[in-house]
Amino acid sequence: MxxxxxxxxxxxxxxxxxxxxxxxxxxxxxxxxxxxxxxxxxxxxxxxxxxxxxxxxxxxxxxKYLVPGLIDGHTHMEFPFMGEVTADDFYYGSRAAIAGGVTTIVDFVTPAKGQDLLSAYEKWSNNADPKVVSDYGLHMIIREVNTKILEQIPEVINKGVVSFKLFMAYKNELMLPDGELYKLIKRISDFGGVTGIHAENGEIINELIQEFLSEGKIDPIYHYYSRPDIMEIEATNRIASIASMIGKDVKMYIVHTSTGEAVDIISSYRRQGFKFFNETAPHYLTLNTDFLKRPDGYRYVMSPPLRSDEQRTKLWIRLASGDIFTIGSDHCVYSDAQKKRYKEEVPPFNEIPNGVPGTENILPILFYYGVKKGIISMERFVEVTSYNPARLFGLYPRKGTIMPGSDADFAVIDPNRKVRISADVLHSNINYTIYDGMEVEGWNVMTIRRGEVVYEEGQVIGKKGSGKYIPGKTPILL
Ligand code: URP
Ligand code: ZN
Ligand code: ZN
Ligand code: ZN
Missing domain, CATH: 2.30.40.10 (Urease, subunit C, domain 1)
Known part of the structure; x- marks a missing residue:
């Protein structure tokens, strides 16, 4: 013995x-x-x-610096929208994520009009599973309300899809009226889910679009003029009022927030004990409306639109203060041909598919413009890029931290690596980047996903289909 x-x-x-x-x-x-x-x-x-x-x-x-693998809680792979399907499928898109140190993406299941939630979930899993290189979770977009959809909300939550997205904009495509928003937030909350909101006043934006078109004002810059700051602020205020009336159990986050004022509305509710949060995206922190005036301005059309430098500054301040909860890329990639609807001339601004690439750029932008410039700490970097998304989407503590028992997901940053960003150094399935020519210091040089080196020095070596679906649990740690 x-x-x-x-x-x-x-x-x-x-x-x-x-x-x-x-x-x-x-x-x-x-x-x-x-x-x-x-x-x-x-x-x-x-x-x-x-x-x-x-x-x-x-x-x-x-x-080197080691951080938890980033969680990009906002991607649209193989996304059918405005008549086009995004150019990054789950293979290209998740490779780009992996190259950017993102080990988990949370992608939006988007049911077709008339499709039920469970069959849309099946379609998204079938699209993703054979192709993903990163791990992935799923959110569910709801674009219409009927008995079947209301019934299926707890069923999709059981499948690990614990967060939803509802739209207050894109009239005639994804927008829902206030009554339906109310009904859905209530139902999602009843089962512990999280409601994401695209907060812009779609009714008024639609009016402004028609006004500009009737005056022959069709250039990409009118995308910005038709979606004023105040229409995001108004929608944020409105949905926060509606959700607060439902009660303090509601977990809600405003996706891709582009104005400081909208962040402040949500923060003031949070100070009163509401579980309301904000996400912003790297492009709102670094680019402004002038990009829409360039010859390639059509590439910069996304919603909400790029805003003033004053708004950029407000977002940085709120990122530093802790008021912004997560960074998601809103990775929604269209090729030049798709953006131009296969024509020579740039189409009227309202016909340009909305969306920009970004999953690969979260890390360098936040590290260089945030950490290196002394605006945020590394702790804050980790909070908004992995810890908070993991908590909000029910992936914590499996993801979003470095501790025994957690998945061995890491990004390895060379803090001194200087890179001039161009399409050549990135991995999306398009030949341009909205950050072309931007010079950054600090770059992801290795990505480790569940203990496997899946990216090293420019090369994605993780195999197609080796990513896993990570079901979310309804979040309690908020
Ligand atoms: O312009 C954007 N953001 N496209 C993707 C759809 C959305 O609203 O997130
Ligand atoms: Zn949106
Ligand atoms: Zn989006
Ligand atoms: Zn071994």
């Missing part, structure tokens, strides 16, 4: 890990940590000062 006990001890101490990360400088929301991280079966197995046990593979991360 004694002999076998000693044998057991020996076996234990000669534990072989799959991967050992040495000389790590890791960042979590609770500060930096220096030491080693050991990984077994895709999970973080041990975190320590100097781990001496064996590993199949060892990587020395001296001089």
């Amino acid at each position: 004694r002999v076998s006990f000693i044998k057991y001890i020996k076996l234990k101490s000669s534990m072989t890990y799959d991967l050992l990360l040495k000389n790590v400088k890791a960042f979590t929301t609770s500060g930096p940590f220096e030491g080693d991280i050991a990984i077994k079966d895709g999970k973080i197995s041990k975190i320590g000062g100097d781990i001496q046990e064996q590993a199949d593979k060892t990587i020395d991360l001296s001089g």
Whole structure:
């Protein structure tokens, strides 16, 4: 007996890990940590000062920053919208994500008109599973209300789709009237789900669009003029009023917020105990309306539109203060041909498919313009890029942190790497980027997804279809 006990001890101490990360400088929301991280079966197995046990593979991360793999809670792969299907399918889009240190995307299931939620969920899984390289979760868009859709809300939540998106804009396509928004938020809340809201006043925007078109004002800049700041602020105020009336159990977040005032409305409710949150996107932090006036201005058409530098500054301030909860890219990629609807001339602004690429740019933009410029800390970087999205979408603590038992998902940042951004260094299925020529310092040089190196130095090596569906749990940690 004694002999076998000693044998057991020996076996234990000669534990072989799959991967050992040495000389790590890791960042979590609770500060930096220096030491080693050991990984077994895709999970973080041990975190320590100097781990001496064996590993199949060892990587020395001296001089690099390690952060939890980013969670991009806002992507549209293979998204049918405005008559086009986005150019990044789950393969191209999730490869771009992986190259940008994003180990999990949360994509929007978009039912066709008349389609029920469960069959749309099946379609999205079937599209994603054979192609994804990153892990993925799903949100559900609801575009109409009927008995079947209301009945299926708890059923899709059971499948791990715990967050939804409702639209106050895109009249005649995705927009819902206030009564239906109310009914859906109430129903989603009854089952513990989270409601995402596209907050813009679609009725008034539609009027403005018609006014401009009737005056022959068709250039991309009129996309901005037809969607004024105040129409986002109004819609945010309206939906916050409606949701607050339902009660304090409602979990709601305003997606892709582009104005400081809309953030402030949500923050003031949060201070009163409401579980209301904001997301913003990298393009609202870095680009302004002038881009819509360029010859390639059609590439910069997304909704809400790019805004003034004053608004950009307001967003940075609110990102630093903790008022903005998450960063999602709103990755929604159309080729030049799609943006121009296969014509020579740029079509009238209201016919340009809305959306821009971005999943690969979250990390460099937030790191360079946020951390390196001294506006946000690394802790805040981690909070908005992984910890908060993981909590909001029910993926925490499997995702969004670095601790034993969590998935071994990491982005490795070279803080000094200088890169001039161009389509050549990115991985989307298009030949342009909205950040062309932007020079940043700090770049993702390695991505580890569930213990596997899936990206290194410009090359995505993760296999097509190796990403996993990660079902969300209705969030309690908010
Ligand atoms: O312009 C955008 N944002 N396109 C994607 C659809 C949406 O509203 O998120
Ligand atoms: Zn092994
Ligand atoms: Zn939207
Ligand atoms: Zn979107």
